[in-house]
Amino acid sequence: MESSGSWVGTITLANFNTSASTLLERWSEIYPTLPPWIWVSCSRLPCGASRKGEGYLVLENIHQFMLDEEGGGEEGKCNEEVKLHNVLLDDCGRERFCGEDDSFDHDMLVESCDQETCVFDFHIVYSSSYRVPVLYFYAYRSDGQPLGLADIEHSLPPHSLKILQEARWTYMTREEHPHLNRPWFMLHPCGTSDWMKLLFDGNLFANELIVKQYLLSWLSVVGQAIGLKIPSGILKWPK
């Protein structure tokens, strides 16, 4: 076991892949009826120029962050969504990392559901530049029509909207999806390694544990930017 004190908060591609498998497993354990994260392997280069096994994580068809209490028409799904909503709202465990008080305003989230339902696809892609995961997402109406920034602003948690207004070009912008060649929203990763280091700071974890928890911990923070919250139960911290 080594101290994480000198660790810079990044993760290798191999460890990203390992950590991804933990995320898949834990997610499905906790939300057996929700859409699962799926691993998609892909090659970005033509044959003869093949590269090391790369892929990304996919979570698709998430209606209004599964927080839509009012607008759901599908019975089963709606119930599950309500349950998830409650679970998520109980969790305040990670908030110190975004420097906010409990700003996940229940009313705000419910209110936003009065508007036409947004559907979100989330992809987690490894950035070999920053050596961290990057969250990409695509938003569309239930009829498939893609949504722009102005359309999704009302769906963002207040603290996230505030950052967006202050840092329009360096927080959440549309960028080319590295695997799909088309514009997706991206949460900028330039500060990720710093706050990932903070996240594990002061804890003497075995490397293996950091690797396993990396993506879950990361998602618990980064997901908050768009209202996708992870309950603390999904993180297993050693006593």
Added chain:
Amino acid sequence: MDLDKDAQKLVWGAAVPLQIYLDESEITTLTPPPPFLVLGPRLGYLPLLIPLLKPHFNSSLPPGVDTIWFDYKGLPLKWYIPIGVLFDLLCAEPERPWNLTVHFRGYPSEILTPCEGEDSIKWSFINSLKEAAYIINGNCKNVMNMSQSDQVELWKCVGKAALEGYCRISSKLKLGTTMEEYIARIQSSLMQPTQGISDADNVGPSRAGRIPVRLYVRCIEEDLDDLTDATAINSWDQISYLNQPIEIRNNEGTYLTLHDALKVLLPDVFMDESSIDEQMSNMLLEDVPQQYTESDSQGGELEKVSSMGNNTVAFTSDRQSPQCSPSKSRVKLIRIQGIEPRLDLPLSWVISNLLNPEFYLHICVYLEVSPSQVERR
């Protein structure tokens, strides 16, 4: 100015002669407006030409709000790729002037990221610079902490291709790009023990010896006598794009060539004997369930789609996936800044002279494949 950097001056002065037509569907006048001729700086971006273009075409346009974009032979051009790179990549045989079409309406927002004026371009540039800084230095503090005036000035210098002003400001970012500096970094990182969850061969505390590279791979028909016969690109899906730093850690101060760097990036294309053996042994390690849709055993495009269910989680090796038999694609040509460089060029020279202002090396690689594979792509 360093004598060693003579080519850099030429690169900064280089431009692509453009002949820009207004899209037919947007012409409201009886006679179509003549095309607009302009020199597009290699290091510049197409939307920066709009202030020049707009007055020329303005009187022909239908009423409406401008959402300006360009296409070449029907392919919408990504505005955030420098003009010179677009030209190197999309014109197999350089076409002069380069005939482009400008559109003021009907932005293809499903294909291109939105461009909201010069701010979009500037910030795309700054964000790339930040990413490059992170790759080179392991952090991007120097870019983040750049003063507002320096930021404005730096962008102005890029827009005007003013090399001296650019060097004055960019030197403050301390993104040394000489091989000596890289090697010094590599050596210092080798002195330090591996820490945290770093892999010995991957993440070092200083992330030394990484070169920011944007690689564009295009497949063309093999045995073409004339590059003008190459099938035109009609979708970006036909281009393999990789934003992947070159790691040059394994060489301990030895003389590095461009070939060495490309070998790191595309080991199967630029390989040597030993790496074939290594690939074969790594293939045996791979046991992730996979489905292949292989277009041709001779090589060419191959997509691997593996879906991992909850219980079929199996990652064994990140080093190599057995996507196809190696050495089936041949390199037809490589272009950097319009040059087809010799592969034995010292990497230090390439870095000193051919970087774009955001510190990225943009490399276009043309691979030869059988004609059927080109069409399928």
